[in-house]
Amino acid sequence: MDIQWYPGHMDKAQKEVQSKLKQVDVVIELADARIPRSSRNPLLETIIQDKPSVIVLTKADLADPKVTEEWKQYYRDQGIEAVDVDSKHKKGLHVIKEAALQQTERLQARWKRKGIKPRAIRAMIIGIPNVGKSTLINQWIGKKTAKIGDRPGITKNQQWLKMGKEMDLLDTPGILWPKFEDPYVGERLAATGAIKDELLDLQDIAYFIIGICQEYYPEKLLQRFGLEDKPRETSLEWFEDIGRKRGALLAGAEIDYEKAGEMVVREFRGGLLGRISLERPYDEASE
Structure with missing residues (x-):
């Protein structure tokens, strides 16, 4: 079963993410806890490169908790900070901000050495369609700021959001990549709802x-x-x-x-x- 889906707006969104990356201090990358590897866009990994980042495993309430712990350890063994959240029940949300701020400690220390006045950390939140980004943002901020839906492709544009005095958050549209080389990836994405059902x-x-x-x-x-x-x-x-x-x-x-x-x-x-x-x-x- 060869499943592919790459609407035109995703190519534009990817270029916009790349152009805005220099403006942010840390990247918060969302991945579905049920399919952590398959739900990470390899193109975004290339774009992010050495930028400080945190992987957030969303929808943890739907995933096997034992396997989620294995994934978190797997990423930490690679030097990548990983946390899991249950946005639906508001569990683990505070950990994301803590992890993102921790990833920018070197930057903040450099500001201090140079006598630069501290400012809010700028974070970019990225992920594939229907990974739970809008739900997470609305629960995190405490009000309906991002559009929510049970189908992929709801968020179409970037927008800056205030996360208190410590952080500004750049929301971005969900982005897939042009071709799934591994057919298992397409099946996993389809199963979790990252691809429109009309194509399946x-x-x-x-x-x-x-x-x-x-x-x-x-x-x-x-x-x-x-x-x-x-x-x-x-x-x-x-x-x-x-x-x-x-x-x-x-x-x-x-x-x-x-x-x-x-x-x-x-x-x-x-x-x-x-x-x-x-x-x-x-x-x-x-x-």
């Missing part, structure tokens, strides 16, 4: 989600869908059992694969299957 076959995405659950979280499938605990060798067997159990049927008791697929994807994204991570730091496929 949700039945295939459901197979992918079930395949991950079959390997790592079979008990979650059994519990959520009330399935019999019996041997199943393929994702298709799980998928058909789920369809039957939920009544996703056509005439003649045939499985309605389209309806069942939409249901599985919707319940995964909503966290109804439980806290599930779709990739791990040292999975061969995710490397």
